[in-house]
């Protein structure tokens with residue numbers, strides 16, 4: 001049977017609607033407007049697109065957007081000063097530093113200078129530790145989006161075998177924690193995993209987050225499994241004309257869709273959920289900062 005396509009673009013729209021409804025309520029009942037500050041250092045074209053999209057969507061759900069565009073050779077000291085200002089600004093409930101940062105900046109140092117309560121990316125070591133110990137935290141946006149789609153598709157994930165391919169701090173590790181929190185049996189696999197195809201073939205849920213175009217073929221997927229493809233890789237597409245490119249995931253879509261029970265496409269799968277979850281995290285951070293009830297269904 002053909003796999004169900006999990007439409008992340010449509011799902012992200014429903015998340016944004018929920019966020020917008022909650023923002024309206026907070027404004028009317030409490031006179032508070034959630035605010036998100038996004039800091040971009042340098043002129044990486046993809047990062048510029050993502051930051052523009054974050055600002056636009058923030059305003060569309062009724063929140064305040066603050067953008068800080070800094071020179072590519074900004075010093076660590078100057079960037080830390082901006083973050084310190086935002087940490088102490090009561091109108092700012094969420095702070096995000098767009099990654100990757102230019103090479104001369106220490107990413108860990110910068111991320112850990114953000115107030116954990118405002119760390120809407122969930123990358124601060126305090127949030128990583130809270131998530132790992134099952135406590136209330138800010139949850140990284142991409143894994144949170146994956147979890148929301150999985151819960152929506154399956155209802156309960158309890159007892160399912162999940163394999164996360166990829167061990168990054170941003171996706172693989174927090175994804176594994178979230179699946180464990182939902183009582184999956186979780187394996188984190190990576191490029192050095194022995195018998196990777198067999199490990200993946202055991203899984204009811206496969207989350208591919210390795211950053212290698214089409215690395216996971218359909219032959220590795222168990223019949224009926226749910227495949228969440230986090231990869232966004234731009235590859236040459238000579239079939240579309242000279243110099244043309246196209247986006248592919250970490251999964252070989254056609255062959256995987258032929259055996260999977262459900263699959264996320266690229267584009268239009270996990271990607272749009274990342275920004276929707278950023279908005280969700282910002283409204284959550286605003287509620288926590290002001291002792292208000294948190295929106296339901298928008299946290300882990």
Ligand SMILES: Nc1nc2c(c(=O)[nH]1)N[C@@H](CN(C=O)c1ccc(C(=O)N[C@@H](CCC(=O)O)C(=O)O)cc1)CN2
Pocket residue numbers: 050096097098099100121141142232247266267268269270271272273274275
């Ligand atoms: N501080 C952060 N930096 C980065 C993060 C992050 O979560 N926090 N994630 C990525 C980039 N990213 C958001 O910042 C992001 C990536 C992709 C998409 C998306 O919607 N992708 C589309 C395709 C877009 C295209 O055509 O190129 C899709 O998959 O459909 C949104 C956000 C790294 N940096």
Ligand SMILES: [Mg+2]
Pocket residue numbers: 101102103104105106107
């Ligand atoms: Mg660096």
